[in-house]
Amino acid sequence: MMNEESTFDLVVVGSGAAGLTAAVVAAHRSLSVLVIEKAETFGGTTARSGAVAWIPNNPHMASAGLSDSPEQADHYLRDLMGNFYDEGKVGAFLRHGPEMVGMMEANSAVRFDNWHSLDYEPWRKGAARGRSIGAAEFDGRRLGKDLARISPGLPNLSILGGMQVAYADVAHFGAAFRNRAAFLYTARKIGRYVRDLLLHGRPTRLVGGNALIGALLLTAREKGVTLWPSTPMMRLQFDQGAVRGVIVRRDGREQVVVSRRGVVLASGGYGGNDAMRHAYLPLAGAGCSLQPETNVGDGLHAGGQAGGHVVTDNVANGIWAALSTRVDRSGRRLHHPHIFRDRAFPGFLLVDRHGRRFVNEGASYQELGNVMIRKDIQSAWLICCHAALRTYGMGHVRPGPLPYKNHIRNGYLKTAATIPALAQRLGIDPAVLDATVDRFNGFARDGHDSDFNKGEDAYTAEQGDPQHQPNPTLGPVDPGPFYAVEIRPGEFSTINGLETDASARVLNATGETIAGLYAIGVDANSVFRGAYPGGGASIGPGMTFGYIAAMHAASN
Numbered sequence: 001m002m003n004e005e006s007t008f009d010l011v012v013v014g015s016g017a018a019g020l021t022a023a024v025v026a027a028h029r030s031l032s033v034l035v036i037e038k039a040e041t042f043g044g045t046t047a048r049s050g051a052v053a054w055i056p057n058n059p060h061m062a063s064a065g066l067s068d069s070p071e072q073a074d075h076y077l078r079d080l081m082g083n084f085y086d087e088g089k090v091g092a093f094l095r096h097g098p099e100m101v102g103m104m105e106a107n108s109a110v111r112f113d114n115w116h117s118l119d120y121e122p123w124r125k126g127a128a129r130g131r132s133i134g135a136a137e138f139d140g141r142r143l144g145k146d147l148a149r150i151s152p153g154l155p156n157l158s159i160l161g162g163m164q165v166a167y168a169d170v171a172h173f174g175a176a177f178r179n180r181a182a183f184l185y186t187a188r189k190i191g192r193y194v195r196d197l198l199l200h201g202r203p204t205r206l207v208g209g210n211a212l213i214g215a216l217l218l219t220a221r222e223k224g225v226t227l228w229p230s231t232p233m234m235r236l237q238f239d240q241g242a243v244r245g246v247i248v249r250r251d252g253r254e255q256v257v258v259s260r261r262g263v264v265l266a267s268g269g270y271g272g273n274d275a276m277r278h279a280y281l282p283l284a285g286a287g288c289s290l291q292p293e294t295n296v297g298d299g300l301h302a303g304g305q306a307g308g309h310v311v312t313d314n315v316a317n318g319i320w321a322a323l324s325t326r327v328d329r330s331g332r333r334l335h336h337p338h339i340f341r342d343r344a345f346p347g348f349l350l351v352d353r354h355g356r357r358f359v360n361e362g363a364s365y366q367e368l369g370n371v372m373i374r375k376d377i378q379s380a381w382l383i384c385c386h387a388a389l390r391t392y393g394m395g396h397v398r399p400g401p402l403p404y405k406n407h408i409r410n411g412y413l414k415t416a417a418t419i420p421a422l423a424q425r426l427g428i429d430p431a432v433l434d435a436t437v438d439r440f441n442g443f444a445r446d447g448h449d450s451d452f453n454k455g456e457d458a459y460t461a462e463q464g465d466p467q468h469q470p471n472p473t474l475g476p477v478d479p480g481p482f483y484a485v486e487i488r489p490g491e492f493s494t495i496n497g498l499e500t501d502a503s504a505r506v507l508n509a510t511g512e513t514i515a516g517l518y519a520i521g522v523d524a525n526s527v528f529r530g531a532y533p534g535g536g537a538s539i540g541p542g543m544t545f546g547y548i549a550a551m552h553a554a555s556n
Contacts, residue, residue: 008034008226010553011246011259012266013233013299016044017051018521018542019266020216021104025550026261027223028107034257035225036248038232039151039294043213044268045493045522047151048290051135051212052115052536053543055097058133059105060114066130070094076119076126077533084315084529092502093527093544100547101133108219110212111136119534120364122458132535135212140204143218147204149229150213151292212539236263236302236517243306243516261553262516265506266546269494269522270297280317280496286378287323287490290335299523303498306517307508311499316530318491319538320369324382324395325488326412336395338382338487339365344463346475347388349440350487352377355423355433357440360452362460362473365492366532372489380487381426383437385477392465395485414484422482441476449474493538495526504549518549 009031012019020042023033041047056073073094078085104110112133119127140147192205206214220227234254237245245258270276271291277284300310321337328334343350344362352358358380359371372380382394390400397404397413407413416422419437420430443449447470448456455461455473464472498506498519505513506524521542528537 005256005258006034007258007260008032009259009261010034010264010550011036011257011262012264013246013302014044014266014268014521014523015042015213015227016046016266016268016521016542017212017216017539018546019044019264020213020220021100021543021546022264022266022518022520022550023225024108024216024219024223025103025547026554027220027225028103029550029554031261031550031554033225035220035227036231036233036246036257037227037229038267038298039292040230041151042149042217042227042229043151043209045271045291045295046539047209047213048153048292049209049492049539050535051209052132052539053101053112053134054132054534054536054540055101055544056094056128056131057098058101058112058114058131059098060101060112060133061130064114064116064130066114066116066128068128068131072126072128073131074126076124076128077528079124079126080121080533081315081529081531084531086527086529088502089500089527092548093541096548097540097544100544103547104543109138109142109215110219111215115535117535118459118462120366120459120532131533134536135208135215138206138211138214140206140210140214141200143214146217146221147200147202147214150206150210150217153208153210233267233298233302236306238306241515243514259516261556262518264504264546264549264553265299265303265498265517265519265523266521266542267299267523268292268295269497270295270300271491271494272296277494280312280494281491282373283376283378283489287488288335289490289494290321290323290337290492291494299519300497303506303517303519303523306506306514308498308506308514308517308519309509311496311525314496314526314530316366316370316532317494317496318369318530319493319495319532320366320372321490321492322365322368322372322380322487323490324412324485326396326407326410334396335490337365337490337492338395340463342384342392342394343382344460344473345388345392345465346444346468346471346473347392347477348382348384348394349437349477350380350382351428351433351436352380353428355428355436357436357451360449360454360460362454362463364459364532369489369491378488381428381484382487383422383477383482383484385479386481386483387479388475388477389483394483397485412485415481417481419480419482422484426484437477441478444471444474444476447471447474493522495522495530495538497523497525500524500545502548503552504545505552518553520545520549
């Protein structure tokens with residue numbers, strides 16, 4: 001049974017950063033816009049992320065005294081991508097990325113902060129600092145009842161049962177019992193969190209992905225965007241070879257939604273589809289995805305039925321995340337992505353199941369994943385000494401003075417008084433692990449890692465502890481007791497998707513555009529083809545091509 005048709009200028013499938021950006025820009029251009037979201041809440045994978053966007057030559061760089069240009073960024077991407085470089089799509093991204101940031105900050109509630117961080121491969125020609133910008137903190141009270149409509153972040157990225165933690169908070173929280181200013185900062189944040197729980201039932205200080213989605217959702221409401229949660233797309237609607245709308249399931253019935261200017265696929269990839277993960281991702285069976293379970297490839301399936309082509313021959317088909325997992329009291333599996341904090345710090349090393357180091361522990365999460373895939377490492381152990389554990393924490397284990405022994409009792413944290421004894425607990429040859437740690441400790445005393453150069457390039461050096469010298473990432477794993485957590489390969493997000501052109505239009509197998517159909521975010525194949533230039537290399541292009549798609553639809 002079909003309900004009466006609804007008609008909009010543009011229909012957006014999915015409510016992550018890419019989809020909501022397209023909706024906001026289209027509405028700003030006076031189009032009537034519908035966003036359909038399969039889940040009960042809005043935000044998708046973005047809501048679970050740190051909400052960093054990689055945008056070269058962004059407006060925040062100049063204000064921070066940092067220089068950049070499209071030409072410089074183009075040099076970097078050409079060197080990084082090699083034969084995968086696409087001049088048309090890369091050029092569109094570099095031209096319109098700064099425009100998107102300027103437009104959003106002038107006409108929406110979205111605000112960004114410059115992280116002053118380096119590109120992930122700073123030794124390449126054209127690399128720069130400051131291209132990664134993060135969503136600024138957002139006051140969720142501005143959303144009213146819509147606050148409850150934002151998907152919560154990952155549990156391991158919060159404390160005290162739900163208090164969201166910004167990147168800038170970490171240093172203050174860690175020093176709360178050693179520094180008066182840090183103690184007062186921490187007390188204020190915790191005080192607000194407690195008040196929020198009493199008055200609103202959830203935190204209203206939104207950071208990271210929740211902050212970006214909150215700002216986009218508020219703006220979408222203000223600009224008259226229609227938002228339908230719990231509304232999956234069933235299939236696309238065609239007329240004379242062109243996409244003219246979608247058929248959705250709403251309130252238990254199928255309904256036709258006509259779209260005058262086109263349909264934008266932004267459903268968020270296929271991380272929740274185990275069969276697709278095994279088809280496209282190496283080592284898929286070893287780990288898991290951090291994407292929502294509702295992200296099962298709806299956009300890719302719909303695009304394929306329309307004649308679109310799904311690209312698979314990328315540098316990588318996912319944004320990798322080395323994960324450690326613990327089980328909470330309710331039996332829920334909680335995954336911690338080891339992005340950089342812990343493994344890059346002094347006193348930590350990473351070994352394979354044979355007890356040997358295999359990578360620079362301070363490398364980017366994408367490079368770590370690539371190495372694990374290349375060397376077929378399905379399980380590894382992150383090891384540290386007691387001082388490092390209490391100073392920096394490790395995975396789900398928080399730094400001191402917060403307790404840690406419950407993680408030993410539940411089996412997440414393995415411990416022993418000596419390295420050989422720890423090796424036996426991990427199923428590693430004690431002599432091999434003892435030799436590995438002894439060699440690593442020699443490097444730590446000298447400040448030079450002869451095997452993997454940990455901390456000796458600009459990027460990895462910045463991931464360490466600047467107070468630790470001469471090498472901020474190298475410290476001996478000693479004295480005991482010693483600790484280890486198991487690390488497995490997983491992914492933040494899938495990134496291989498439908499082939500699109502520089503206007504975000506979906507292409508068929510012969511390279512022709514499919515009229516009325518756009519794909520953005522990770523429903524579109526990565527503009528970088530799985531190469532990873534810097535933090536936010538998914539959200540930055542996602543929002544930019546959302547902007548491009550909306551502008552194209554508005555002028556079509």
